[in-house]
Amino acid sequence: MATPAELGYRMPAEWEPHQATWLSWPHKEESWPGIIDRIWPVYARFVAELARGETVHINVNDAAMADQARFFLAEAGAVGDIRLHEFPTNDAWCRDHGAIFVVRDTPAGRELAATDWEFNAWGGKYPPYDLDNQIPARMAAYLGVPRFCGGMVLEGGSIDVDGNGLLLTSEQCLLNPNRNPHLDRAAIEQRLREMLGVHTILWLGEGIVGDDTDGHIDDLARFVAPGVVVTVVEDDPLDENYHVLQDNLRRLQLMRDAAGRPLTVLTIPMPPPVVFQGQRLPASYANFYIANHAVIVPTFNHPNDQRACAVLQQCFPDRRVVGIEATDVIWGLGSWHCLSQQVPAGLINVG
Numbered sequence: 001m002a003t004p005a006e007l008g009y010r011m012p013a014e015w016e017p018h019q020a021t022w023l024s025w026p027h028k029e030e031s032w033p034g035i036i037d038r039i040w041p042v043y044a045r046f047v048a049e050l051a052r053g054e055t056v057h058i059n060v061n062d063a064a065m066a067d068q069a070r071f072f073l074a075e076a077g078a079v080g081d082i083r084l085h086e087f088p089t090n091d092a093w094c095r096d097h098g099a100i101f102v103v104r105d106t107p108a109g110r111e112l113a114a115t116d117w118e119f120n121a122w123g124g125k126y127p128p129y130d131l132d133n134q135i136p137a138r139m140a141a142y143l144g145v146p147r148f149c150g151g152m153v154l155e156g157g158s159i160d161v162d163g164n165g166l167l168l169t170s171e172q173c174l175l176n177p178n179r180n181p182h183l184d185r186a187a188i189e190q191r192l193r194e195m196l197g198v199h200t201i202l203w204l205g206e207g208i209v210g211d212d213t214d215g216h217i218d219d220l221a222r223f224v225a226p227g228v229v230v231t232v233v234e235d236d237p238l239d240e241n242y243h244v245l246q247d248n249l250r251r252l253q254l255m256r257d258a259a260g261r262p263l264t265v266l267t268i269p270m271p272p273p274v275v276f277q278g279q280r281l282p283a284s285y286a287n288f289y290i291a292n293h294a295v296i297v298p299t300f301n302h303p304n305d306q307r308a309c310a311v312l313q314q315c316f317p318d319r320r321v322v323g324i325e326a327t328d329v330i331w332g333l334g335s336w337h338c339l340s341q342q343v344p345a346g347l348i349n350v351g
Helices: 036-050 063-075 130-143 185-196 242-254 304-315
Strands: 018-024 055-059 082-085 100-106 109-118 147-153 166-170 200-204 221-225 228-233 264-269 294-299 320-325 340-344
Touching: 036 055, 036 063, 036 294, 036 320, 055 130, 063 082, 100 185, 100 340, 109 130, 109 340, 130 147, 147 185, 166 185, 166 221, 185 200, 200 242, 221 304, 228 242, 228 304, 242 264, 264 304, 294 304, 304 320
Parallel strands: 018 055, 055 082, 109 147, 166 200, 228 264, 294 320
Antiparallel strands: 018 340, 100 109, 221 228
């Protein structure tokens, strides 16, 4: 069978036009122990902001959860094309368990397809995950688009692309034996090229403290334009993230694209340490989500919120940069990008 790349598909950059964002409603109390009731209102605010500029699909487990979602969405003033689907999940992290979409340009227009990778809850950390692993097929079936099986464990938060052939990831995650112990770096790179239509794989090292995903790229560095990366840095040399982030910064500064050109590397600060019940959480401004009309940034009630948002506003002058308080949300060990998966604009079979 021909691979997506052989058929002309590629993974578009997140800032390219979306026809929708796909989410999974938060319901797993173990992800937010003791505070899940504080998650629903702020999550609904996130949905309300997304719905200003695109359709929003939300997975719910049953009719009762759909009613709960509608209640909080109404409280948040969410209006627009918001569609609830009874596609049961184990948890809310749609970036990692959802389909990763690719597109190709044809004379009839841009065609959409889904890639469906294995999901094992970040190395088997949080079973069960059987329902989450079914979500990509359900998404593809609802949209009526082709589905390609990736053939290895991969989470959406572990990769980022510039839409022009570059893919950024981390060694700590993709080379971790808890994901694909039978595949070496070369085999993983080849699979990414075949499935996502990229040509150059760029590797950072380790992730930030508290990140249970083993170094997801969406807490570290993100493309904001072809060949342009924004990365988080820690200003305090005594902070435990300082050396890891300095190493990643040096790697980025030495990287080249396929044509041998250096990347343009911009920096944003880290928020101060966010600690809950003695545990440092993986708070990072890099976990922003690029929607059609806005860039939604996790904020933490600190002056660095504005510093980070100002840099991102320069990167996206045609979008509003919207900070949404994420201090409670990050107790689940993820934020707005982890919770969302873009569906690129393309020809689909549903209205």
